[in-house]
Amino acid sequence: MNRQPRIGLLADGKRLHLQDGPIDLIIEAHGSGMSLHAAYRAAASRFTGLLDELCAELPLLRQAADPRACALKGGVARRMHAAVAPFAADQFITPMAAVAGSVAEEILGAMMDEARLDRAYVNNGGDIALHLSDGEQFTVGLLDRPDRFGVMRTMIVEASDPTRGIATSGRHGRSFSLGIADAVTVLARTAAQADAAATIIANAVDLPGHPAIVRLPAESLQPDSDLGARMVTREVGPLQEFEIAAALDGGAAAARALLAGGLIDAAALQLQGEMRIVAPRGFSPNIAGPVRGQSIGNAIHA
Amino acid sequence: MPTDASIASDKIRCDACPVMCYIKPGAAGACDRYANHDGQLVRVDPHILLEKTVSHGGRLVPFQAGGDWDGKIVSERDVFVTAIGAGTTYPDYKPAPFIVSSQIDGVDMVTVVTEGIFSYCGVKVKIDTDRFLGPETATVRVQGEAVGHVTTSEYGSQMLSLGGVHHLTGGSKKEGRVTCDALMDLSNCRPVELAIDGGATVVVQAGYPPIVNGVTEERMRVGCGSATIGMFAKQWHGKVDEVVVVDDHITGVLSEHQAGKVLEIPETGIKMKGRRSTPGRYFQVAEPGTGWGGTNISDPLSILGSFDPRTSRPGMTMLMVSTTGEHAAYYELDEGLRPAEKPMPADLKLSVERIQENCEPALCTVLFMGGAGGSLRAGVTDNPVRLTRSVKAALTRVTSGGAPVYVWPGGGITFMVDVTRLPAGAFGYVPTPALVAPIEFTMRLSDYAALGGHMDHVRPLASLKPNAETLHLTAPPSLPGSRP
Numbered sequence: 001m002n003r004q005p006r007i008g009l010l011a012d013g014k015r016l017h018l019q020d021g022p023i024d025l026i027i028e029a030h031g032s033g034m035s036l037h038a039a040y041r042a043a044a045s046r047f048t049g050l051l052d053e054l055c056a057e058l059p060l061l062r063q064a065a066d067p068r069a070c071a072l073k074g075g076v077a078r079r080m081h082a083a084v085a086p087f088a089a090d091q092f093i094t095p096m097a098a099v100a101g102s103v104a105e106e107i108l109g110a111m112m113d114e115a116r117l118d119r120a121y122v123n124n125g126g127d128i129a130l131h132l133s134d135g136e137q138f139t140v141g142l143l144d145r146p147d148r149f150g151v152m153r154t155m156i157v158e159a160s161d162p163t164r165g166i167a168t169s170g171r172h173g174r175s176f177s178l179g180i181a182d183a184v185t186v187l188a189r190t191a192a193q194a195d196a197a198a199t200i201i202a203n204a205v206d207l208p209g210h211p212a213i214v215r216l217p218a219e220s221l222q223p224d225s226d227l228g229a230r231m232v233t234r235e236v237g238p239l240q241e242f243e244i245a246a247a248l249d250g251g252a253a254a255a256r257a258l259l260a261g262g263l264i265d266a267a268a269l270q271l272q273g274e275m276r277i278v279a280p281r282g283f284s285p286n287i288a289g290p291v292r293g294q295s296i297g298n299a300i301h302a
Numbered sequence: 303m304p305t306d307a308s309i310a311s312d313k314i315r316c317d318a319c320p321v322m323c324y325i326k327p328g329a330a331g332a333c334d335r336y337a338n339h340d341g342q343l344v345r346v347d348p349h350i351l352l353e354k355t356v357s358h359g360g361r362l363v364p365f366q367a368g369g370d371w372d373g374k375i376v377s378e379r380d381v382f383v384t385a386i387g388a389g390t391t392y393p394d395y396k397p398a399p400f401i402v403s404s405q406i407d408g409v410d411m412v413t414v415v416t417e418g419i420f421s422y423c424g425v426k427v428k429i430d431t432d433r434f435l436g437p438e439t440a441t442v443r444v445q446g447e448a449v450g451h452v453t454t455s456e457y458g459s460q461m462l463s464l465g466g467v468h469h470l471t472g473g474s475k476k477e478g479r480v481t482c483d484a485l486m487d488l489s490n491c492r493p494v495e496l497a498i499d500g501g502a503t504v505v506v507q508a509g510y511p512p513i514v515n516g517v518t519e520e521r522m523r524v525g526c527g528s529a530t531i532g533m534f535a536k537q538w539h540g541k542v543d544e545v546v547v548v549d550d551h552i553t554g555v556l557s558e559h560q561a562g563k564v565l566e567i568p569e570t571g572i573k574m575k576g577r578r579s580t581p582g583r584y585f586q587v588a589e590p591g592t593g594w595g596g597t598n599i600s601d602p603l604s605i606l607g608s609f610d611p612r613t614s615r616p617g618m619t620m621l622m623v624s625t626t627g628e629h630a631a632y633y634e635l636d637e638g639l640r641p642a643e644k645p646m647p648a649d650l651k652l653s654v655e656r657i658q659e660n661c662e663p664a665l666c667t668v669l670f671m672g673g674a675g676g677s678l679r680a681g682v683t684d685n686p687v688r689l690t691r692s693v694k695a696a697l698t699r700v701t702s703g704g705a706p707v708y709v710w711p712g713g714g715i716t717f718m719v720d721v722t723r724l725p726a727g728a729f730g731y732v733p734t735p736a737l738v739a740p741i742e743f744t745m746r747l748s749d750y751a752a753l754g755g756h757m758d759h760v761r762p763l764a765s766l767k768p769n770a771e772t773l774h775l776t777a778p779p780s781l782p783g784s785r786p
Contacts (some may be wrong), residue, residue, distance in 0.1 A: 018339035021319030054319035222332070223313055223324035238483075240444065241476060273479055275733070 003254040005051070008046045017038045020051045023103055027111075030136075035115035043122070046110035050076065050103065061095045062226035063086065067217060076106045083192035087200050093224040098176075100127035101167050101195025108191075122191075127167040127198075129191035132159035140166060142185050142268060155268075157187065163265045165191030169198035170270075176218050176225065176232035180247060180271065181205035186255075187265040197264045205251030205269055212237030239272055248276045314338045319616045364451035381552070420637035423672030423737050424465025425488050426718070428456065429504060430522045430664035432551070435460040436501020443497045447480040448473065452498060458522045462496070462506075464488070470735055488668050489721045489729040489737065508656060508668035509722045519664035523625040523655055527595065528583045530625055533660075535561035537653050544570040544620040548587065548605065550596035558582035570620070571613030571639075575605050595624035609639040621650050627657030670729070672701070672739055673716040690715055703728040703740040717741070 005020035016027040025047070029039045054061070057077050067088035070081045072095070079102040080095035082111035087093045104122040108129040111120060119136040122129045130138060139156040157163050169175070170183040177199075184202040207213060214235035218227035221234075239247070248269055255267040255278035266279035313324045323331035330337040337344055418432075431433065431454040435452065436442075442450045444460055450464030487494050493507035499603045505513035524530055527549030527676045535556060538545050542603035545556035556562045557570045557581030576587035587605040599605060602622040614638050623630040633641035633648060643733040646654075692699055693715050700707050700715060705723035721729075730738035 021321050022331070022335075024333075052320050055322075218618070221326070221329060223326060238480075273475075 002099050005044075005047055007047070016043060018044065018047045018107075020047065023047075023100075024125050025104065025107060027121070028064060029106065029111065029115075029117045029120035029131075031115065031117040032130060035117055036189075037116040039111040039117055039120065040120045042110045042114035043107050046107055050106070053077075054099070054103075061099070062154070062224070064092050065095050077100050079105060079192050083190070083196040086261075087196065091200075092230070093196070096226045097199040098192045098196040100124040101129070101165060101191035101193070102127035105165065107185060124191075127191055128165065130164045130166065131155060132157070132164070134159050142168075142183070155187070160187075161187075161265070162189055163187040164189055165194035167191060167194035167198040169202040171196070171202070171233045175199075176221070178203040178227075178228055178230060179206040179251070179252060180213055180233050181269055182272065183268075183270045184243055184251065184255075185268045187267070188263065189265070190203045193263060196228065197258050197267070198268045201251050201255045201258070201267055201269065204254035205247050207243055207247050209240070210239075210243070212239060236272075241274075244271050247271055248274060252276050252278050304399065307485045312341070313342050314341065316343055318343075337746045354561035372427050400555075406489040416582060423485070423670065423739065424463065425485055425721075426669045426671055427462040427464060427488065427506055428667045428669075429457055429462065429506060430662070430666070431460060431462045431514055431519045432458060432517070432523070433460075433514050434501065435504055435514065440501055441499045443499065443777070444480050444484045444494060449477075449481040449484050449496075452501070465737075482737065485737050486729050488740070489679045489724075490672050491668075491722055506666045506668070508666055508720075510666060511664045512666045521626045521628075521661040522664050523549075523596075524627075524660040525625065527625055528552045528559065530554060530623075530657065531556055531559045531582065532561045534653055534657065535559070535565055535567075537566045537656070538621065538650075539567065541647070541649050541653075542621045542668030543568075543618045544572055544634075546574075546606075546620065547573070547624045547625060548599070548602055548622060549625045550588070551585075552579065553584040553587045553595070553605070555582045555584070564642075569613050570618060571610030573607035573610060575607060594629045595626070602629070603633075603641055606641070608704070609633055609641075610636060611639060614639045621653075623654055623657060625657075626661040627659075630654040668721045669718045670717045670721050670739060671716070672737070672741075673714050731744075 005018060008017055010017050010026070012043065013030060016025075018025040025043075027040070027043055029036050031039070053074050054076060057072055057074055060072060061077055063079065065081055065084045065088040067085050070078055072081050076099075076221050077095065080098040083098035083102065084093045085093055090183065101124070104124040104127055108120060108122045108131055111117065111122075112131060112259070113193045117131055118133050119137065119138065120131040127211045128140070132138065137156055137161060140155045140157060142155060157166070165188045166185065167188075168183050168185045169177065170181045171177040171179070172182060179202045181202040184198050184205065186194045186198040186201065188197055213233060216230035216234050218225040219229055221232070225232075248271055251269045251271075255264065255269065258264045259266070259280065266277070269276040269278070312327055316323045316325055318331075318336050319333065321332055323333075323336075325331045325336070325338040325343070327338050327341065329710035403446055408516050438452055438454060438543065440452045441448045442452060442464060447469075449469050450462055450466070453461045453463045456529065465481055465485045467480065468476050470597060473481075484494050484496075488506065488508065491508045493505050493510070494504060495505050497503045502515050504515075510611070529552075530549075531545065531554035534545075538556060545554075545559070547554040550774040553574065553576065555568050555572060556575060557572065574584050577582040579585050588599045590596060590598065593599045594602055599603075614635060616639065618634050618635045620633045620635070620641060621630065622633070630646065632644055634644050634648035635643045690713070693709060694711075700709055700717055702719040703724035705719050707717040707719040724740070728740055
């Protein structure tokens, strides 16, 4: 089979687009022209063949992670395992929960090995690895429902923050969720850690047994899903305000435990228009919103 | 592109990449790029969707222009680029490919995609039914929350006015959210159950018959029984001695009716049951029901008394018909002045068919109404009022998701659009809450320059001929390139 990843710049001439199978990356780096060139070339080079590498170990990646030992060989696969291992003792989780973040991190790492950059990000469908040199910052947009138009909020991540990874998980994404959150966005030290933690927290936003929630076995939807027969959320009907609060409380409790354990820096949980933030006091990535508030205000009065 | 797919039972094994997903019918693989459509592996990339003219927003154009795009570009001249955003037209299609191309002012990256136009708006609902839905100004509720009110009725139809600032942001949080959801569902042609204070519960879905208190409305009658007599008296004159139009509301009798008098139709000695209102018009000939003319009767003769032997004569003819023409029968009086059913003459059959033809199917129709204020217009031009003037002068055409709109005279660009004319899922929302609706301004490039357009941001559609002068602008304030 003659399969080549898609490699090219987007129309703005600044951002690199890499796509292969289900992996879809948007990359942007800031730095000197020479280093940009070197960084993008390194990204494309590392990307080529990466999916095949992962797929070679796919059966093992789809099994529940062993919290103590890692039998995986590839660098990305081992990073996936390491990211989910802290959760594996207490619950079912497979390394696949961290695949997007781990790939983003791998590519960013390859770029940083070849070039000095002021700042850079690798965005893998919403799971993002960041590089920030001193004094730099990134503005990140958030929203609650990828399947609908949703208003965006912003977070600013500064170089002095510990955060270098951002990930979003929820029931509208490409992967299945055991919970009902519309979106859980997590800031963590690495993209792989953020990815795994977002999955865990999104699963914890739940109302078990609630009649408005439709769940189906994952394998009935995707025969080879790593979640097997586990019931994944397909639909969530309208919930009462106290129910939304209860579900978010559950997720926030899980997030606070991860925060206390140093596994995440902050989390934003969203369910049916309500948002809950879990972050340490004085943490600077202030979640403000909505983005370009003026425009949204304008729009309302438009 | 994959060339073959091995089939295991109803599943397809996709060989587009080494993930080798098993894909069930109707589902997509892990990439969301390939799907199983009736056993066939199909590509559901956005450019495939684009080939259907139901297409996506301005952001797609630069995405294709990236140089590495191996799909087809928008090459058909009749493709209209609408303001409808990504990921809304294909079932279960998730917008991952669009994430990649979106870049929003002041934001370096997004974790998931968003775009669209924010409008402040409502819907006007016309429900074709004569049934009582509720008193004028009564509150209309969804899930117990007030979302609008009953407004002045129109011919054969009840009218509702839903949404607007008061319910979206003036009430409780829940009221706003419920209103927003109801507006979006109605605008996206989905059914919504509305409960009217002191009235009925009605399920409204644009383009479908209303369901009032659980009963589906079939047809709009052409008029009440009396009105039907008035409309068709001339056509019956000379072809039949008597006509009774059976109606739950007002049953009409030709020979007694003013219209019959004008035509000098002689008395027939007919005797109606029910309460006479004015000559030839009878209330309450039967109970309401699902039989003839919205009554509970299946034998129309049951609403007649005996014919008066002083006026009636054997051989007299009579047509009985319902207000919708769904029921009709033809009679001749026998020697005992009893109506006996006979085959209907062709010219009377024609009149019955004409009644049917004039009874249109009862529908719910939903017009979305919104206004493009100064700031939205500023996304199009640096002198917003010129856009308004240009629209009023018909130099600029306004469309919503490619559908024609009615632009209300006066200030601003306030428009109405029939939601059934937009592509599926064209409307979105923001949790503010407010609705997101597409709007496009189309004008000649020279006119655009003249009204102060952002010329430095104009990108011709790659598909347009190099010298083409028409510009398809998708210019909400949120689109990149639409403002400096």
